[in-house]
Every structure is written in C-alpha cells, then in structure tokens.
Amino acid sequence: MADTQQRAGGATSAARPAGPEVEEPRPRRTSTRSRERLLQIGFLVPAVVYMLLFFGYPVVQNALMGFQRYTTRTFVTGEAPWVGLDNYREVIGSSVFTKAAVNTVLFTVGSIAGQFVIGLAIALFFRKRFPLSGLLRSLLLLPWLIPLIAASAVWRWILDKDTGVLNQVLGGLGVTDANPGWLTSTSLALITVVAINIWIGIPFNTTILYGGLQDIPEELYEAAALDGATRWRAFRHVTWPLLRPVVTVVLVLGVVYTLKALDIILGLTQGGPANSTQTIATQSYNLSFQEFDFGQGAAAGNILIVVSLVFAVLYLRANRRALDE
Amino acid sequence: MAQRGAKNRTVGAAVLALTAPLALAACGGSDSDAAAGGGAGGEVTSLTVQDTFVTDPGATYYGELLDSCGQANGVTIERNSVPGGDIIARTLQQASSQTLPDILSIDNPDVGQLAAAGALAPLGELGVTAEGISQGVVDANTFEDELYGLQPTTQSLALFYNEDILTEAGIQPPTTWDELKTAAAALTEGNRYGIAFSAPPTYEGTWQFLPFMWSNGGDETDIATPETAEALQLWVDLLSSGSASESVLNWGQEDVNDQFIAGNAAMMINGPWQFPVLAENPEVKYQVVPLPAPEAGGTVVAPLGGATWTVPETGDDARKAKAAAVVQCVNSDENMVDNALTNSSVPTKAELGEQVVAQDERMQAFVDVVPDLRSRTAKLQDEWPTAATAIYTAVQTALTGGASPEEALQQAQNG
Secondary structure, three states: OHHHHHHHHHHHHHHOOOOHHHHOOOOOHHHHHHHHHHHHHHHHHHHHHHHHHHHHHHHHHHHHHOOEOOOHHHHHHOOOOEOOOHHHHHHHHOHHHHHHHHHHHHHHHHHHHHHHHHHHHHHHHHHOOOOOHHHHHHHOOHHHHOOHHHHHHHHHHHHOOOOOHHHHHHHHOOOOOOOOOOOOOOOOHHHHHHHHHHHHHHHHHHHHHHHHHHOOOHHHHHHHHHOOOOHHHHHHHHHHHHHHHHHHHHHHHHHHHHHOOOHHHHHHOOOOOOOOOOOHHHHHHHHHHHOOOHHHHHHHHHHHHHHHHHHHHHHHHHHHHHHHO | OHHHHHHHHHHHHHHHHHHHHHHHHHHHHHHHHHHHHOOOOOOOOEEEEEEOOOOOOHHHHHHHHHHHHHHHOOOEEEEEEOOHHHHHHHHHHHHHOOOOOOEEEEEHHHHHHHHHHOOEOOHHHHOOOOOOOOHHHHHHOEEOOEEOEEOOEEEOOEEEEEHHHHHHHOOOOOOEHHHHHHHHHHHOEOOEEEEEOOOOOOHHHHHHHHHHHHHOOOEOOEOOOHHHHHHHHHHHHHHHOOOOOHHHHHOOHHHHHHHHHOOOEEEEEEOHHHHHHHHOOOOOOEEEEOOOEOOOOOOOOOEOEOEEEEOEOOOOHHHHHHHHHHHHHHOOHHHHHHHHHHOOOEEOOHHHHHHHHHHOHHHHHHHHHHHHOEOOOOOOHHHHHHHHHHHHHHHHHHHOOOOOHHHHHHHHHHO
C-alpha cells in the first residue's frame, strides 16, 4: 500500500531515488547525491517548462479572460478592464445557455453510451479469430482517419431531406415517405448529430478496449470454463473485472473529448436548427469568434474546463483505486 | 571516472535540451522583427498585403492588379491570401504582435470591428477620399465619421430563375411578395421546389433575410417590429406551403446554387459570385431580376456586400502613405470597371455601372439596386454582430415553428 502510493506520487518521490541499495556507502554520498539531484531536476525542467508554457499559461490566461472585458480592442491596446463575474452572469443568463447545457449533457451521455457499448461489442467480436479479421479490424479505423470536416460534408449530403441517399433508400424500402429532416428538424437534429459522433468514436473505443482484452490471459477463460463459466458468465466474472481499468480510461477520455466537440457540430448543423444542437462548446466558439466577445467566450470555455476537470479527478481517483487493489 | 564522464555528457544534453527552445524562440523573434521593420525610417521598397482572395478569378486578378499598382508606386508587393473565415482572427493576432500588414482587404461589415479596435488608420489623414462612391458604400466603410476603407466593387442579392421552367409553366418572374408566393407555389412540383434561399444559423442567414426586412421598413436597431415580423412571415409562408424546402435551415448560398443547378429549385435568392459556377453548367438557362418588393412599385433595399481595402495602423507614416497610394490605385475608375467585369460585381461609383452592363447584361439587376444598397454596420457599427446573431436566431426559431415571427423576434432581441 505505502509502496504503491509512493510510486503514484511521481515527481515528489524523485527526491528519494531507488531504495536501499543506493544508501549503503554513506560518507562519500553528499556531493554525488546533490549532483544526481541536480541532474534529475535538469531532466525535469524541460518538461515542467513545456507544461507551464503550453498548458499552464493558456489555462491561466483563459481563466483571467473570463473576468475581463476582452474585445477586439484589447488586441491592439492591451487594455482588458476587470469586470468580475459579469461575463459569467451574461453567459449563464442568456436564453441559449440552459438549452446549450442540456444539449451538452445529452450529447455527451448519448455519444459515450453509444460509442462504448458498440465499441465493446465489436472489440469482443474481434477477440475471435476468423479469416480477414485483421483486415476488417483495420477498416474499422476509417471514420477516425477521415478529416472531420470532410466526414461532416459527406454526412450532410447523405442526410439531406429531399435528395439525400438515406431518405431515398427509406422511401424505396417503403419505410417512410415523409422524408424526415435529419438535420433540419428540431426534434431530430440532436439525435442525428449524436449518432454521427458515435460513428466517429467507435474506432477509438474499439481500439483501446481490444488492447485491454488482449491483456487478459487465455488460461483464465479456460479455468473459468472448467468451473462452468462460459459466455455471459465468463464476461461478467472474468472479462469485466479485468477490463475495468481500461474501461475507466476509455470513458473518462471519451467524456473529455466529447464535452469539447466542436468541429463535428459546426460542420453538420452550426448549432441549428433554432439552437437545437447548440452546446456550451459551440456557444463559446460563437461568442469568441463570431461576436468577438472573447471575455464571454472564455467564460463559457471555463465552465467546460471545470466540468472536464471534475472528470479528470474522478479518473485519477479511479486509477489510484485500481492500483491499490 | 568513465561513469563521471558519462554523467557530464548527460548533464550537457539536459542543458542543451533546455536551451534549444530559447535559441529557436530567438530566431523566430529576429525573423519577425525584420519583416515588421523592413524599410522603417528609410525608403519604402516593399509593402505587405493580406487579403481573402484565395480562389479564382479574384486570386489571379488581384495578384496582377496589386503588382501593377505597386510598380506604379515604386514598391514590390508581398501578398498573402487567407480564407475569409480566418482573416479577422489572424489580423487581431498580428495587431497584438505588431506585425500588421501594410494593406489589408476585409469584408466590409468587419471594418467597424477593426476600426473600433484601433487597428486601422483613418484614410482621411492619408489624403484619401471616397469621392463619387455611393453613399451606402461610404457608410459601410466609415466608423465614427472617419473613412477607413475604400471599396472598388460591391455585390448584392437578386432573384435568379430558371428560364425553361418558368416558360414551360407560363409564369412571369415575380416582382412583389404576393407574386413570389403564388409563383413559388405554382412552380413547386414533384421533387422540385418553387424557390430556394439560405437561412442557416450564421451571418449568411442574416445577410439573406436583410433585403426582405429592410424593404418592408424593418430596422436592425429594433427587430421586434411588425414590419420585420411581416418579412419573416413571408419566409415562414414559403416554408409552410411547401414552396421551399425545410433544408434552407442548413443551406449556405453555395448549397442553394447547387440545388438550383440540379433543377431542385425553379428560383433562388443569390448573388453574382455564383456566375462562374453557373457558367460551368451551360445547360441551366437562367435570368436574373431584382428581388421582389413588398408591394408593387416598392423599393428594394438590399444589403451591400464586397471586400474593401484598408490601411492598418502600423505606426510607420512613410509606409502608410505608400499603402494609401496603392489602395487608391486599386480603386481607380478604370480598375473598378475591369474589377467588376472580372469578379461579377458592380462598381461602387454609380456612374460606372452602365459600362459594366454594356458588357454583361446580367449585371443590370445588381446595378439597379446600387443607389439603394444599405450598409449592415452603418447604424450599429461594432455592435452589429449582436444584432446579426439575434436576426438569424429569430429566423431559425420562426422557420422551425418554435414561435410566431413576432415572438421569435422579441425573444431573440431580449437575448
């Protein structure tokens, strides 16, 4: 327990390197040890500087911007008056926000649930070896490889209400002649966008979960089979418990990626029709880059960062627990 | 000893790793200094230009025009074209790092934003005037009574119709809103809609709605008025009668043009920048007429489009003076006519309109509206983006049946 905690401590444990055997020849130690320590710091500094410069600075700057009246003028004069919580009041008080917040939750939960369930099913399917399974598995990566903007243009074409392939096929099969407006009806657009986002997310989920499944030793299944546990029971008592750390990674990363998803929505609906696919991420984009109110845009972005942070903490805690077990 | 040597090497490597980014940063710094300060104090030999003409015919045309105007003023031109969607963000970055180009071309409604930010130099101080240019164009390029941009040509919206389809149906192109509704309904048949327009949740949707709103007496300073609601009701009627597709909610103007070319729409609301694409499809015979007015004999007030040329505030008077001279050359009378003919647009000097129509009669519908063209930003200046957002939001709400036009406009105005 203590041992694992120290390992999880990461940077702090660097001060006490590699355990007992190093400590034996004490007298000559001090100068060598401080050299070693300097060296360790020397190797740490680039990473720390990089983190501070490219992660710390933008996050702090964004946090500050949320409290400032930051407009186009600020870029020229550098003046950004402090306005306290005004930006947050404006963003949260705007009529779009409630809708955007609800949409963000529905979009994230719907996408993650779909991506994970389908991704897991496909990963389990590919555990069985069959002819062409390798080829099929690599073809599955396709949605991941297509640039999102290209993918969304194709989807818009497929889903067009009057001339789209999907409605033509549905009409031809006699399923419906009503030509549903997949991207233009306020009741369908969010569901459509979630479905397309699931399509995009399946390769990621499948790849990571498949990797996790490969790590589960085959003997365990053989032993379980001897005890009479096959199929569902084998999954419930062997696969699931051993896959759990990977599942946590997939879910938390998925949530963070999905919360901030922007290009897919902009490419498909631009937040419309009538804000029915507007999320906090698209609202932040609109405020900053369409209305040039960078302060309010940053405020909306910060709300997302805080939500993501909550999930990041949950992830770290879950990881810690998995190590403890 | 050997071990210590190895350690020294690793320390050395660590130090090298540390300092490498600094060295790189230093190189980057000196590089941009050279670009910004080139010719400072001394004679101006070259000017940097940033514009949004990334596609032809504009890309080639402006490249040649700028080179010849540079030559006439004794400078070479270093031109950089970026897509229209990126240019404001990029210019703001340049403003904060003091690497603004000497000449900047932007969409005219963005002048207010950049002028309010202090990123543009007032042209009056550089001896540039907008003599002879239509008042609407001057308004669009003016911020707080100072002229900031000189715009050679303008574009606007008109009604395009498929000649074959209208002749076959025996229908005259509509000139009033009532005629528009009747004609659109009569032309709707099978997979073909009577009319196509663009109403996405972007400024493009606002741009297409403005001629209806303004022609009916609506105003962007207060959109919750009966006049604007009537205009919005027209669009709602076109959709609910099935004369226009619900897909207008997601169509940009290019999509509208595609639908028109494919024969899925008998008429469309669009602009002359579609001429080159239409020309690639010679089997589609089309005509262009002014947009329908609310009542017979009414005036159509259409929004003024087109790119304008500005001189950013670089703080170097000699360079600004040269830049102003090049901008004036780009806006000379003969260049205006050439420009208009090459880029399917209308000269901003009304007196030059005839010369363009003489060579391209499709431009008549656009030349006619130039005196009445209205600037989007004249009244609200840098507050325009807020109003533009409210307008497209209301249009989307009303078109999806979320609220009546009156309520939708009121809600959108309240934010």
